[in-house]
Amino acid sequence: MNRQQTLWLISILIIVFFMTFPFLYGRRDYDYIMHVLITGFFYAILASSWSMLSGYAGQFSFGHMAFMGLGAYGTALFSHYFYLSPVPTNLCTEFEIGDQYFIIKDAIGVTSSTLDQDCLTKALAIWDGSVQITPMPIWIGILLGSMLGGIFGLLIGMLVLRLRAAYLALFTLGFSEILRATISAEIKITRGQAGIELPYLFENGITVFGHEFSKTDKIPPYYVMFFLLLACMAVLAWLAKSRFGLFVRALREDEDAAAALGVNTVRFKIMVFVITSTMAALAGAVQAHYVGIITPNNLMILQMSLVVAMAVIGGLENFAAAAIGAIIIQFLLELLRESFVIGGVEVDMTLWRLVFFGALLMITLRFYRNGLITPIIEFFTRAHVASETVEKRMDPKTEDVEEEGITG
Amino acid sequence: MIELEVKNLNKRFGGLHVLKDVSFGIKGAELIGLIGPNGAGKTTLTNILDGAIKPNSGTVYLNGQRIDQLPPFEVAKVGLGRTFQVTRSFRRMTVLENLYVPALAKHVAADKTEVTNKALEVLDFLTMRHLRNEYAQALSGGQQKLLELGRLLMLDPDIIILDEPFAGVHPTLMEIIYEYIRKVNEEGKAIVLISHQMDSIFSLCKRLLVLNYGDLIADGAPEDVKNDPVVVDAYLGKDDDENSDTTNNEKQNSA
Numbered sequence: 001m002n003r004q005q006t007l008w009l010i011s012i013l014i015i016v017f018f019m020t021f022p023f024l025y026g027r028r029d030y031d032y033i034m035h036v037l038i039t040g041f042f043y044a045i046l047a048s049s050w051s052m053l054s055g056y057a058g059q060f061s062f063g064h065m066a067f068m069g070l071g072a073y074g075t076a077l078f079s080h081y082f083y084l085s086p087v088p089t090n091l092c093t094e095f096e097i098g099d100q101y102f103i104i105k106d107a108i109g110v111t112s113s114t115l116d117q118d119c120l121t122k123a124l125a126i127w128d129g130s131v132q133i134t135p136m137p138i139w140i141g142i143l144l145g146s147m148l149g150g151i152f153g154l155l156i157g158m159l160v161l162r163l164r165a166a167y168l169a170l171f172t173l174g175f176s177e178i179l180r181a182t183i184s185a186e187i188k189i190t191r192g193q194a195g196i197e198l199p200y201l202f203e204n205g206i207t208v209f210g211h212e213f214s215k216t217d218k219i220p221p222y223y224v225m226f227f228l229l230l231a232c233m234a235v236l237a238w239l240a241k242s243r244f245g246l247f248v249r250a251l252r253e254d255e256d257a258a259a260a261l262g263v264n265t266v267r268f269k270i271m272v273f274v275i276t277s278t279m280a281a282l283a284g285a286v287q288a289h290y291v292g293i294i295t296p297n298n299l300m301i302l303q304m305s306l307v308v309a310m311a312v313i314g315g316l317e318n319f320a321a322a323a324i325g326a327i328i329i330q331f332l333l334e335l336l337r338e339s340f341v342i343g344g345v346e347v348d349m350t351l352w353r354l355v356f357f358g359a360l361l362m363i364t365l366r367f368y369r370n371g372l373i374t375p376i377i378e379f380f381t382r383a384h385v386a387s388e389t390v391e392k393r394m395d396p397k398t399e400d401v402e403e404e405g406i407t408g
Numbered sequence: 409m410i411e412l413e414v415k416n417l418n419k420r421f422g423g424l425h426v427l428k429d430v431s432f433g434i435k436g437a438e439l440i441g442l443i444g445p446n447g448a449g450k451t452t453l454t455n456i457l458d459g460a461i462k463p464n465s466g467t468v469y470l471n472g473q474r475i476d477q478l479p480p481f482e483v484a485k486v487g488l489g490r491t492f493q494v495t496r497s498f499r500r501m502t503v504l505e506n507l508y509v510p511a512l513a514k515h516v517a518a519d520k521t522e523v524t525n526k527a528l529e530v531l532d533f534l535t536m537r538h539l540r541n542e543y544a545q546a547l548s549g550g551q552q553k554l555l556e557l558g559r560l561l562m563l564d565p566d567i568i569i570l571d572e573p574f575a576g577v578h579p580t581l582m583e584i585i586y587e588y589i590r591k592v593n594e595e596g597k598a599i600v601l602i603s604h605q606m607d608s609i610f611s612l613c614k615r616l617l618v619l620n621y622g623d624l625i626a627d628g629a630p631e632d633v634k635n636d637p638v639v640v641d642a643y644l645g646k647d648d649d650e651n652s653d654t655t656n657n658e659k660q661n662s663a
Contacts (some may be wrong), residue, residue: 004482246501250509253498259480260458260490261563262513266479317500387539392538 007380012166016042018226022219034218038290040330044233045283047311051322052236053276055311056245058393059254059269060165063156063172064280066179067149069299069315072288073183074145075138076196081105084134094323103133109188142285149281150274157273161266164255173301180299191270195295198288211345221290228286229323232279236319239275248272315371324373333357409436410471410487410566410598417466417476419452419622426452427463428622434567434600439593441613441630442602445643454569458490461485469606469657471566485514489565491577493572493602495552499545503536506544506555510563523562530558533591534584550581557588568592569600574608586612600652606644610634618643 001007018037025033048066083103088094105120120133122274123244156175160168183190190196200215207213213220239245247268250258259265263401288294297303307326314325336353339346364372412434421425427449434440442450455461457468459480468476475483488511498506507527512518531537534554539547544555553573560568573585589612593599603609609616609630615635617625620642626633633639 191649233528246505246508246512249501249505250498253500254496256460257492257496257498258509258513260460260484260492261510261559262481262484263509263628264479264513368484382541 003380003383007377009367010380015230020394021258023220028059031218034222036331037327038218038222039287040052040327041229042221042283042287042290043307043310043326044229047314048151048233048236048319048323048328049276049279049283051308051314051316051319052239052248053272055316055318056240056252057248057269059160059272060169061156061160061273062169062171062301062308063176064276064307065299065304066176067153067277067280068287068293069179069183069296070149070152070277070282071129071142071145071189071284072294073096073196074148074281075141075285076145076198076288076294077189078141079136079138079198080196081107082119082136084136085123085131087127087131089119091119091123100134107189109132110191110194135203136264138201138203138289142282142289145285146278146282149284150278153274153277153281154270156277157270160273161269176299176301176304180296183299185294190296193296195293197293200292201289203220210236224286225290228283232283233320233323235275235279238321240319244268244271290311309357311371313361314373315374315377317370318374321371321373321377325371328373329357359371410596411435411469412471412488412567412598413467413469415456415467415469417448417453417456417468418464419461420464426517426622427456430466430619430624432617432624432627434598437465437593437596437598438615439589439599439613440601441616442600442619443606443609443616443643444603444619445621447491447621448643449622450619451571453619454490454571454602457483458488462521466535469472477584481513484510484563484565487566488569489560489563489567491553491556491560491571491573493575495549495556497544497547497552497555500543502541502543503531503547503555504540507558507562509532510559514563527558530561533561533616534588546583548578550577554581554584556583556589565597567598567600569602571602572604573601574603574605623625 013016015380021037024036027033046064046068052060054060081104083105084097085094085101085103086099088096088101089103092106095102103120105118108116108118124131124133156172160171162169184192186192187194201221202213202217203215205212205214205217206220208220247258250261250263251265251268255265284294284298310326310329311322313329314323314326315321333353336349336356339349341347368375369377414433415431417427417430418425430449430453433612435457441592444452452461456476457462459475459482460476462475466476467474469487470483470488473486475486475488478486482641501509504524504527507530511523511526515523526538528540531540534557536551536558539551544552549556557570557573570589573589574582577585586608589599589601601609601613613630616626616628616630617624618633618636618639625642626636626639628636634644
């Protein structure tokens with residue numbers, strides 16, 4: 001078995017481990033560990049897609065959490081404001097569609113007064129349980145939220161065409177903060193800092209192979225997020241191996257030289273923004289339905305820094321390394337929560353863990369520019385290159401090994 | 409037949425008139441030297457020809473198609489390729505990947521096996537096959553120059569502009585570049601060679617264009633240009649005992 005095959009085997013074993021984990025793990029803190037893993041998968045999608053944007057294409061954007069937020073708020077607003085009803089409310093804005101009425105709830109923001117109620121609540125009170133309204137399917141909200149992220153990715157991609165390095169980072173940071181401030185300020189529509197509650201991924205529970213899961217069970221969202229991560233990884237792997245991956249890396253290395261060699265740099269720059277922002281929005285939308293609430297704090301720069309740090313510690317220029325880094329860091333951050341006592345002094349790790357995390361980031365940047373996971377992956381994929389180069393130089397007639405190719 | 413027509417090209421950067429009504433043509437597989445002192449406008453002319461910057465006025469036609477308003481990637485596809493004064497290899501990509509980029513960018517439906525085979529042929533010619541899986545950043549400066557030339561072979565343009573291909577190159581690699589230029593030219597491609605190394609220019613080129621602060625002051629056979637008093641005064645200097653201190657090599661050093 002060569003090193004490449006060994007790497008494949010390890011990858012399959014990791015996937016099998018996570019596939020079977022919910023059934024193998026049986027300790028008391030089951031729900032907590034499952035939650036940590038689901039959140040880890042969520043961050044893995046963000047870190048790996050950000051790695052494609054910043055590590056592969058060199059577009060160092062700080063707007064990734066904003067795209068995540070667009071997906072989350074897109075589906076949140078959709079499920080919060082739109083309903084189907086068999087009869088008109090005569091209070092809300094509504095349209096007849098077939099034998100149903102499409103109801104748009106009015107925006108009243110946050111109120112503690114029981115007198116201030118939205119039109120649908122008033123109608124439900126009048127109907128007194130005689131009419132059943134139907135919430136919109138959440139998959140439509142997730143789809144729309146993802147599309148919203150993609151559309152904004154397209155706009156931002158077009159706006160930053162001429163920006164590079166620090167200018168691009170600052171521009172996207174500005175965009176992210178504007179979005180967060182807008183969401184916070186638009187209390188009537190978004191409920192501001194109070195956030196919007198969303199239906200759970202499986203609001204009415206789900207039965208799989210005869211086993212019933214309630215809406216708060218961790219196993220269904222675990223698999224949803226895990227398969228979403230696998231799907232995103234598959235798309236990223238395909239992109240990285242295709243012409244797209246080749247061209248965006250050329251774009252990262254030298255935009256002018258790539259253009260002079262026939263690469264439509266404008267097109268690929270915009271494409272990479274659209275693809276990665278759609279992925280971030282998709283992850284955000286699903287995560288929001290898992291958690292059941294989205295607030296503007298999820299879009300904070302601290303959250304973006306966390307994604308950046310996860311990708312950097314894993315390996316910025318390898319999306320798989322970034323994803324693995326995200327899961328490990330998420331786990332470490334939770335493990336480090338446990339406080340301990342040294343010489344009678346209690347170390348409160350809920351605060352100190354961030355110091356450890358910062359130190360790890362600094363050590364990585366100083367000594368392991370390719371991250372901590374990428375060198376391990378490269379051990380399997382590129383360790384033969386140096387010896388082969390020397391061998392070929394000494395004896396050019398040596399048999400060629402298979403070339404690293406491109407697929408699409 | 410290859411045909412490049414440059415007509416009344418003007419370029420200003422603010423108050424600086426960098427190119428002044430520059431006109432010339434290339435017909436067939438010519439091997440042309442473009443020379444001139446630093447700041448003459450050689451690189452600006454190259455940047456306009458490859459679409460990186462747009463002229464204030466004037467036109468450029470390549471094989472009957474106007475290219476002066478096209479973006480660089482389209483100019484490359486029409487048939488003009490270039491190297492840069494400072495080597496610009498894709499450093500964190502392998503040598504093979506560097507070669508794949510132009511081939512796959514130009515030919516959307518290119519067969520991958522064919523592209524790989526062609527890349528390996530190019531690397532054989534450049535004596536770099538053993539380095540094919542190395543990252544470009546692991547190559548020496550001279551090898552990176554060869555890699556840039558290899559990328560142009562993969563792009564397969566009609567006209568190639570080589571900007572200072574001999575600068576800082578070891579004599580052994582220089583021989584390979586000489587051979588590259590001759591071979592590519594014999595295969596029917598036009599080459600524009602920009603260099604301050606007059607020996608190389610005079611031994612390779614059949615025609616010289618001389619730019620001096622935006623003016624095209626000479627266009628002709630090397631022997632004629634060499635003896636043109638305007639060119640001698642502006643760039644080459646007098647090659648006699650009295651003025652031996654101001655040969656062009658010294659000018660290069662001072663530049």
